[in-house]
Amino acid sequence: MISRVMSAELAEHAGRRVTIAGWVHRRRRLKSVSFLVVRDRAGLVQAVTSAPLPAEESVVRVTGLVRASPQAPGGAELTEPEIEVLAEPVEAPPFDLYRPVVPAALPTILDHAPVALRHPLLRAPLEISAASVAGFRETLDRLGCTEIHTPKIVESATESGANVFALDYFGRPAYLAQSPQFFKQAMVGVFERVYEVGPVFRAEPHDTARHLAQYTSLDAELGFVRDHRDVMAVLREAVAGMLESVRHRAPAAVETLGLRLPEVPAEIPAVHFTEAQRMTGEDEPDLSPAQERWLSDWALREHGSEFLFVTGYPMSKRPFYTHPDPGRPGYSNGFDLLFRGLELVTGGQRLHHHRDYVAALAARGEPVEPYEGYLRAFAHGMPPHGGFAIGLERWTVRLTGAANIRQAALFPRDLHRLSP
Template sequence: MIHPTTRVLAAELPDHVGETLEISGWLHRRRELKSVTFLILRDRSGLAQIVLAEPGGDFPEETVLRVRGTVTANAQAPGGVELTSPEIEPLSSLAETPPFDLYRPTVPAVLPTILDHAPVTLRHPRLRAPHQISAASVAGFRATLDALSFTEIHTPKVVSSATESGANVFALDWFGRQAYLAQSPQFFKQAMVGVFERVYETGPVFRAEPHDTARHLAQYTSLDAEMGFIADHRDVMAVVREAVAGMVEQVASRAGEAVQLLGVKLPEVPAEIPHIHFADAMAMLGTDEPDLAPAHERYLSEWALREHGSEFLFVTGYPMTKRPFYTRPEPGRPRYSNSFDLLFRGLELVTGGQRLHRYEDYVAALDARGESTAPYESYLSAFAHGMPPHGGFALGLERWTARLTGVDNIRRTTLFPRDLHRLTP
């Protein structure tokens, strides 16, 4: 029995050459040669090599071990050091064989296998990496908005009416009443502009997407922000730029190893992200459809890269028919709106814009769409009590991580995806 002492991490070993100390982690790989056995131990900091001069250490891979040994320099070993004369103690049961070898550099498994066995398969450094990038991204989002005096809020995920889009909502039994899972914090974050002026939320949203595609999740993490006292949507776009830049910065500083492992090329965020009005984009594309098809988004992204050297492009002024009723029309051109999408590497990443802020404008907008104000009553009341011009945006965390890492399926960017078919693990 080894008595507990201070554990040293694998990455710290080079600072301790000559010392006898303790490391702990998962048996990543065991390699038995003729005269020597190598154990590679994995902990949250990286890998450490352990050398056994005599036969032993025959634990199954993924068994958790505590190893006491002497840190010895060896240029061939990972990090230039290895642990010699080891005493080994298992901390877990002997591990069952994982669905595939976690020590191989590539992942020899299809997505369903990976997802079915997520608690084990996500231990593979390549499969873990997107989640480290995701965590760093959220930290960057929050740090940026904190510095801009935004207040974090937590809003209800269960709502009484399926107002925002009507379709694609999950129904719920709430103490015998019908309720719904919230599709976004839209109405709450707008109302909270009246209280805090600037708010953000990083939380789950739910879409009962009946599509089984590589791009859809039924639960995802939405990074939402809303701010008051704007001149128009361009003030919101300026904050989007800061938020995205902050996210890239934190990914670089907090998840550098994951970035390197996946060969991610982090984008440069221009001081001012180029923008094009929807009408001008249509003219350039030679089309007059009321919406951008995926091929259009790709074309525009390529154009921005070519013309402006930017992997980001704002498309502004989307037609009102394609935006929700709370969108502010463009002054002088009410067919268009004070809204925007941010394209990143060919795909829409952020949607946002200026909202209506006068009660009477909401009533008129709903009326023009032939909708009753009744289901929105509680939402609209905020606007009757004095609301400043305001706007905001939403960024889907998984979509961001997927685009950044270039994975083939958004399910690789969320730990335990929920979709049409998947409700476990």
């Protein structure tokens, strides 16, 4: 690698001549002296010079004498610099990357993602996203889960029917997987506990701030649970692990965005769906966004928790593979986790007896044939199990307070956007 010191370590080298490398973030010319601010992956370095300054976004290597300087970024600056340009930009960025507030609207940012994401405020959510995933895996590894990679091309569009992308598979019709649901359940029979981090696809015809055509799903599925409460306990660990990892791995991004990270209570409060309805004074078969916000406020007020489980959703509103609540006809062992006013995670206990799958499909008037490959796993003995799926971009948006889910994806795909 090009031998260099990272920006964040510069102050440790005071009095020595060192080399840094990165992009020209900003040029500031004063009367007698100029400042060249260089950005590397760890932060910013300021060099003081009277020489001509390369254009912003030039890639440079700068060798100079480190001098402590309380007002410089990182508390030190480079003096007497020799500046070598490794690559010159041939185009100016669509907006100034050094502005403290991003001076561009979302379409401009997305159209120019490769350069726009260099802005520290736009890069930070993606660093938080990466740290979150690392914490998710770390937690589930610790709990004895095995990581799996499942097919993204599937034969039938079974899980939710609508909103699937169709493709030509060697002359046969096929579809992009909307979730690894069936595969992860089948793998409980092999590994007992599994997780997957991977893309899922929804041909989502709505153009909203909350929908993407491709997103990253953090999926887990756990065998030998007693019921959905064991799944909720593991989800609590996963969320706590994600936040812990953000604190440890992405402190600079947290600071850049000025975030206050939530605390995860040792036990996240939970209300039953019917109780949630009673409290909010509604009796629709599902919770509205307004109810979810009200419940989140209530949990914060009453329990000091930014997280709230809603359990026992009506069977009619959950997928056919959901396990019913044995003590409460019509209600399920399915749950949602609300976070700051929005549903963040859906999960639950699943059916595990083959006969229950056959009966559940019959009760919904659905044919068994399209599910035969799926059902086969349950013909061979499956333990009580359950799982959950966290939408990574949705998580990142909630955590960072971004207005649009597209700010939590590198190169978002939506109804209109297929590039860059």
